[in-house]
Amino acid sequence: MTRPFKVLVFLVVLLLISGGGLVTVWAQRDRTEPVTILGPWTDTQAEQFEQVLRSFGIPFDYQGTAAQREVLLSQVQSGEPPDIAIMPGVGELAEYADQELLGRLDGLYDEEEYAAPWKSAGETAQGVYWVPVKADLKSVVWYREGDEPGGSPAPLKSWCIGMGDDGASGWPGSDWIEDLVLQREGPDVYGKWALGDDDVKWTGEAVRSAWEAWARLLQQNRKAAGRALLTDHRGVPGKHGLLFSGRGGCALEHQGSFARSFYGRDPARLTDSAPLLPEGPYPVRAHEVTGDFAALFSDRPQARNLIRKLASREGQQAWAGFSNVFSANQRVPAKDDPVGRTIADRLTGEHPRCLDASDVMAPAVRDTFYEAALLTIARAAAGADLGMTGLLTDLQKVQDAQPDRDAALETVCSTP
Numbered sequence: 001m002t003r004p005f006k007v008l009v010f011l012v013v014l015l016l017i018s019g020g021g022l023v024t025v026w027a028q029r030d031r032t033e034p035v036t037i038l039g040p041w042t043d044t045q046a047e048q049f050e051q052v053l054r055s056f057g058i059p060f061d062y063q064g065t066a067a068q069r070e071v072l073l074s075q076v077q078s079g080e081p082p083d084i085a086i087m088p089g090v091g092e093l094a095e096y097a098d099q100e101l102l103g104r105l106d107g108l109y110d111e112e113e114y115a116a117p118w119k120s121a122g123e124t125a126q127g128v129y130w131v132p133v134k135a136d137l138k139s140v141v142w143y144r145e146g147d148e149p150g151g152s153p154a155p156l157k158s159w160c161i162g163m164g165d166d167g168a169s170g171w172p173g174s175d176w177i178e179d180l181v182l183q184r185e186g187p188d189v190y191g192k193w194a195l196g197d198d199d200v201k202w203t204g205e206a207v208r209s210a211w212e213a214w215a216r217l218l219q220q221n222r223k224a225a226g227r228a229l230l231t232d233h234r235g236v237p238g239k240h241g242l243l244f245s246g247r248g249g250c251a252l253e254h255q256g257s258f259a260r261s262f263y264g265r266d267p268a269r270l271t272d273s274a275p276l277l278p279e280g281p282y283p284v285r286a287h288e289v290t291g292d293f294a295a296l297f298s299d300r301p302q303a304r305n306l307i308r309k310l311a312s313r314e315g316q317q318a319w320a321g322f323s324n325v326f327s328a329n330q331r332v333p334a335k336d337d338p339v340g341r342t343i344a345d346r347l348t349g350e351h352p353r354c355l356d357a358s359d360v361m362a363p364a365v366r367d368t369f370y371e372a373a374l375l376t377i378a379r380a381a382a383g384a385d386l387g388m389t390g391l392l393t394d395l396q397k398v399q400d401a402q403p404d405r406d407a408a409l410e411t412v413c414s415t416p
Contacts, residue, residue: 022298032175034059035303038075039086040068042290047263048322054158055318058416066166076101076297083303085106086294089359090130091366094296094405097129102361103296105131108304109311116334118291118328129388131311132291134319135328137257137346138356139179139287142243145267149252151275156220160242160250162231163374171358172233173214173373175288176254176277178357182212183274184283187354190286194412196365196393196402202395211376213390217278218380226381229374235281240264244291252276253402257343262342270339286352286413290359354413362402368395 005259006077037060046064053060061382063082065071069092075081081101096102096196108341111128143149163172182190185206193207200206218225233255235241245252253259255274275281294307309315316329319382323335326343333346334344358366374392379386 002253007270008045014072032059034061035084035300035306036060036082036124037062037084037086038068038072038082038089039064040066042066045322045324048325049319052310052315052319053306056306056315058127058306058309060306068163069168070203074076083296083298083300084294084307085297086133087130088290088292089356089366089407091359092363093130093293093351094409095363096295097296098113098406101297103299103304105126105307106307110313113313113329113331115328115330115353117289117353117412118348120164122194130293132328133294134318135293135326135347135364136290137343138175138274138290138324139182139284140257140346141273142241142253142255142259142263142268142270143251145269147251148269149271149276151273153217153276153278153279155278156217156224156251158252159217159224159283160229160245160253162233162235162242163229163377164232165367168367168370170370170374172255173377174369175256175261175356176214177211177373178209178324178355179273180277181207181357182214182354183277183280183283184210184213187286187352187415190354190414192401194360195357195409196399197360201390202330202399202411203389206387207270207394212278213277213387215380216377218377222381222383225377227318229377240266243268257326258324260339270342286354286415287346288356289328289347289353290356297338299348352413352415355409357412360409362399362405365395365399365402368398379410 004156033056037053037063039049042064046062048175050062053062056406063071068085068087072081072085072087076096093102106128109131114132141149161172163169165171178190181193188207189200231242241253241259241264242250243259244263244266252346260268272284274284294310296303310319311329313329313331316327317332319325320327320332323340326347328347330348334341346353358369361369372395375391376386
């Protein structure tokens with residue numbers, strides 16, 4: 001063997017040994033680095049969530065922000081997404097799945113522990129890409145204890161309404177319209193509309209009539225409509241939610257179960273929204289529900305294990321042990337208080353449920369929906385023409401421009 005060849009062989013062997021060592025070092029680093037998590041919870045709820053995560057024994061680094069959509073997009077574009085992202089709704093996640101940026105969750109949790117539509121919420125034609133790790137109930141109205149509402153629609157001055165939000169102003173308005181479509185038309189029409197089915201267009205009678213019913217409520221009181229446009233949905237700073245702020249003398253709030261965290265210790269009760277919606281009363285056709293869904297942006301075993309623990313009955317029970325947290329896992333025991341039991345029953349019991357329509361829609365459609373709701377309030381407050389035809393036509397154009405999504409949901413609603 002010539003000397004140059006010996007040298008070459010030595011260098012190759014050294015490189016292989018070094019490379020093997022480098023692989024080992026990186027593997028060790030991968031095992032010791034914390035799992036990065038981006039989620040929507042901040043302040044007290046972030047502390048509670050981190051307490052649950054610590055019980056899993058998996059090192060983690062949690063980042064909570066009200067602007068997680070924008071933060072996640074920035075991280076993905078920079079090539080440094082978190083290991084796990086927790087997002088409100090699945091419309092955004094479906095786009096990431098279509099871009100093949102999400103890891104499949106097949107087999108990571110027991111799907112039988114999740115009642116429909118939670119079970120189907122993570123299933124697409126391509127596989128399972130997300131799982132609900134926190135749930136909330138909509139299609140309800142809150143009122144102060146001892147101030148039971150009547151069984152018929154109330155005037156605008158009775159409603160506590162705030163459109164402001166750190167992340168996406170306008171969604172409380174879309175909630176009104178969604179609930180009206182659901183209770184007036186039923187789950188089948190609602191589901192087709194949410195999924196962009198051509199059978200139920202934005203410009204069609206089902207959506208238009210519901211939107212107009214909400215607009216006529218707003219037109220009853222220009223001052224109240226204007227106040228709603230300028231008010232944060234969480235209430236006035238220093239107060240416990242709009243319902244207890246004393247502002248405007250309102251007595252009813254169309255708000256999700258997460259409102260309990262705004263009310264603090266103030267005694268609030270809830271009832272089904274259908275009988276109280278504008279131009280009702282309507283029968284309760286189904287309850288609108290929303291969730292925060294976890295998805296994997298990496299294939300690290302630690303991240304997969306954390307998802308497994310968080311979605312399990314034990315993990316969900318620990319998370320739902322906090323007063324304002326509810327789970328879609330039907331094996332998690334209900335809370336002890338009457339309001340908590342009612343919420344848990346609507347989320348996992350034998351009731352028809354539909355996922356929040358705007359959460360399911362493509363992000364471009366969802367954002368346009370929010371903007372149109374804000375514009376409706378602004379025009380009502382100004383006493384201007386609502387321009388309903390133009391608003392809905394623009395929304396339909398945005399819907400028509402959306403590409404087909406391979407990871408889109410098969411269904412939005414469930415019936416017992």
